[in-house]
Amino acid sequence: MTTGGPAGQAATALEAPPPAPQGRRPRRARGSRASDDRRAGYLLISPTVVIVFAMVVLPILWTFSLAFQQVRLLNLRTTGIIGDYSLENFTNVLTSPGFVDALTTTLVYSVAGTACAIGLGLVAALALRAPFRGRGLVRACMLLPYVAPVVAATFVWSTMLNPQFGIVNHYGASLLGWDDPIAFLSSSDPISPFGIDLHVSMSLFTVVLFEGWRSFPFAFLFITARMQAIPESLEEAATVDGATPTQRFFHIVLPQLLPTIAVLTVLRFIWTFNNFDDIYLLTGGASGTQVVAVRVFDYLINRGDIGAAAAQALVLAAILAVLVGIYLKFFGRSEDVA
Amino acid sequence: MSSFNRDAVERRIFGALRPLTIVVLLLICLFPFYYMLLLSFRPLDAVIQDPGALWPKGGEIDLGTYRDVLASPEDGGQGFLVFIRNSFIVAIGTVVLTLLVAIPGAYAVSRLEFFGRRQISAVFLGVYFFPAILLAIPLFVFFTRIGQRGTLLGLLVVYVAQVAAVSIYMLRNYFDTIPAAIEEAAAIDGCTRLQAMRHVSLPLAMPAIMSNALFIFMIAWNEFLFALLFLVEKRENWTVSLGLSQLAGSIEVPTTVLMAGSVILTVPIIALFFLSERWLAGGLTAGAEKG
Numbered sequence: 001m002t003t004g005g006p007a008g009q010a011a012t013a014l015e016a017p018p019p020a021p022q023g024r025r026p027r028r029a030r031g032s033r034a035s036d037d038r039r040a041g042y043l044l045i046s047p048t049v050v051i052v053f054a055m056v057v058l059p060i061l062w063t064f065s066l067a068f069q070q071v072r073l074l075n076l077r078t079t080g081i082i083g084d085y086s087l088e089n090f091t092n093v094l095t096s097p098g099f100v101d102a103l104t105t106t107l108v109y110s111v112a113g114t115a116c117a118i119g120l121g122l123v124a125a126l127a128l129r130a131p132f133r134g135r136g137l138v139r140a141c142m143l144l145p146y147v148a149p150v151v152a153a154t155f156v157w158s159t160m161l162n163p164q165f166g167i168v169n170h171y172g173a174s175l176l177g178w179d180d181p182i183a184f185l186s187s188s189d190p191i192s193p194f195g196i197d198l199h200v201s202m203s204l205f206t207v208v209l210f211e212g213w214r215s216f217p218f219a220f221l222f223i224t225a226r227m228q229a230i231p232e233s234l235e236e237a238a239t240v241d242g243a244t245p246t247q248r249f250f251h252i253v254l255p256q257l258l259p260t261i262a263v264l265t266v267l268r269f270i271w272t273f274n275n276f277d278d279i280y281l282l283t284g285g286a287s288g289t290q291v292v293a294v295r296v297f298d299y300l301i302n303r304g305d306i307g308a309a310a311a312q313a314l315v316l317a318a319i320l321a322v323l324v325g326i327y328l329k330f331f332g333r334s335e336d337v338a
Numbered sequence: 339m340s341s342f343n344r345d346a347v348e349r350r351i352f353g354a355l356r357p358l359t360i361v362v363l364l365l366i367c368l369f370p371f372y373y374m375l376l377l378s379f380r381p382l383d384a385v386i387q388d389p390g391a392l393w394p395k396g397g398e399i400d401l402g403t404y405r406d407v408l409a410s411p412e413d414g415g416q417g418f419l420v421f422i423r424n425s426f427i428v429a430i431g432t433v434v435l436t437l438l439v440a441i442p443g444a445y446a447v448s449r450l451e452f453f454g455r456r457q458i459s460a461v462f463l464g465v466y467f468f469p470a471i472l473l474a475i476p477l478f479v480f481f482t483r484i485g486q487r488g489t490l491l492g493l494l495v496v497y498v499a500q501v502a503a504v505s506i507y508m509l510r511n512y513f514d515t516i517p518a519a520i521e522e523a524a525a526i527d528g529c530t531r532l533q534a535m536r537h538v539s540l541p542l543a544m545p546a547i548m549s550n551a552l553f554i555f556m557i558a559w560n561e562f563l564f565a566l567l568f569l570v571e572k573r574e575n576w577t578v579s580l581g582l583s584q585l586a587g588s589i590e591v592p593t594t595v596l597m598a599g600s601v602i603l604t605v606p607i608i609a610l611f612f613l614s615e616r617w618l619a620g621g622l623t624a625g626a627e628k629g
Contacts, residue, residue: 040531041452044442048502055499056465059476127359147611149560151579152600156374170390244345245352274469277562293471313472
């Protein structure tokens with residue numbers, strides 16, 4: 001969830017298994033102590049339950065109600081829980097032009113963004129594996145893209161990539177000999193590296209790079225932590241047996257990391273799939289970067305069509321649930337290990 | 339064995355690649371922030387004339403951008419001083435309120451057996467995989483209907499609801515590490531549960547509570563989507579993030595002035611991050627080591 005903030009996501013993700021029940025207390029004391037505990041437990045948890053229920057659970061349920069009604073920003077004040085329910089929003093949304101495109105864009109963005117972030121995170125973790133002077137500071141610097149405010153990060157990226165006075169185009173022209181400045185964030189021309197047409201616009205490519213840049217520290221943190229737990233003796237033994245660095249990586253380190261990478265893939269995929277901020281701030285959803293979350297926002301605010309926005313958001317959540325379900329079905333086992 | 343020694347070749351290649359990789363990674367991580375700082379000091383004309391400059395020329399440093407961005411619109415500025423105040427109100431309010439509900443909550447989930455304890459955790463966790471945009475719709479509608487959209491208080495309540503569950507997870511993990519025996523000793527000395535919590539476990543959990551507070555502050559300070567949905571029509575209530583994003587679209591405000599705004603938005607976060615980095619990074623990965 002975007003609001004949870006990147007770091008918040010990490011904390012949730014890494015939630016430890018429920019604590020083991022505490023040791024048995026003497027039998028006599030148990031009865032009154034246990035009921036005291038129960039009462040205290042309800043008392044202490046209730047403020048959180050109330051606020052989360054009122055501000056998260058109920059609103060989600062209400063989204064269902066909104067999605068089946070014709071609610072617009074204009075007639076908002078007259079709409080109640082009881083209204084004319086119909087599937088119209090869903091049929092409109094699913095058949096409207098651009099929805100399938102938005103879904104494809106979302107998929108490309110999430111898969112490529114996740115791959116970029118994890119790939120870069122793995123490279124960073126490997127490069128910083130052996131200790132050296134100042135490694136702690138370098139590691140901390142690696143986390144900056146992740147903790148920096150998203151609005152500042154997107155703003156500085158769009159300035160750097162600006163076709164008129166951006167530093168990237170300046171050096172692209174003077175050092176790399178680009179003929180024309182590249183409109184990284186407003187060009188819908190498909191990119192075609194080595195003549196292969198990927199059906200991916202320049203802008204989509206750029207927002208994927210941004211996602212990789214911004215999220216790799218998350219993968220880096222996880223992978224580094226897991227790497228530290230690999231027993232040194234394994235690699236030492238392999239070295240003695242004559243294994244080269246790549247052999248040690250592919251046969252010892254990588255297999256140990258795979259469960260962690262599998263979990264990371266799920267988490268990053270979910271958050272990238274739901275991501276709104278980055279694309280909205282970088283391109284506003286223009287030039288082939290309109291993902292479903294941005295489209296929902298567009299329906300909600302610019303068109304004032306709350307019902308359609310709600311229906312699309314639910315479709316988004318449903319597709320995500322199905323994709324994650326499929327993934328867990330195939331890789332669920334490795335996740336248990338992690 | 340041939341004279342071609344794969345092991346030696348690989349070692350040499352990776353030995354050379356490693357420092358190179360580290361330098362490149364550092365560059366991509368740090369350069370955008372350096373560029374932000376650099377542009378905030380340079381006059382706009384100078385940037386347009388010489389976009390490739392990597393440091394300000396002699397005598398070029400201009401702090402006028404900061405004055406422009408901070409001054410109120412009546413004085414010809416962008417009013418960031420007010421945005422900073424709003425961001426602080428929302429962020430600190432979120433921290434205080436969240437801790438007030440999350441500390442008891444985390445304690446309860448960690449220590450006390452009560453019916454539904456596990457289910458509550460599961461619900462909280464599940465909620466975090468919902469798209470924020472889905473949650474945004476009903477909250478937008480709800481706060482519009484009760485006339486609280488556009489107020490900092492409305493935004494604050496939403497933030498507390500969003501971070502309370504995360505906060506409970508982080509704190510609960512810490513409470514789990516405090517041996518229950520310490521509290522049992524206090525109970526034998528006649529403390530009730532709540533007294534034991536207040537006088538024994540809470541002081542022990544202080545480091546975790548502090549890092550949690552910093553962490554909530556960062557989330558609330560950086561938040562964008564809900565600020566946009568709730569406050570966009572009320573300029574006097576804009577947060578720094580929202581103000582920057584809104585002004586970034588207008589042609590009238592020079593980019594260098596907005597870069598000064600970006601620096602103002604980023605500096606508190608980076609400062610907090612380096613102050614608490616050990617704690618935060620530790621908190622982020624706690625549990626990841628489990629095999």
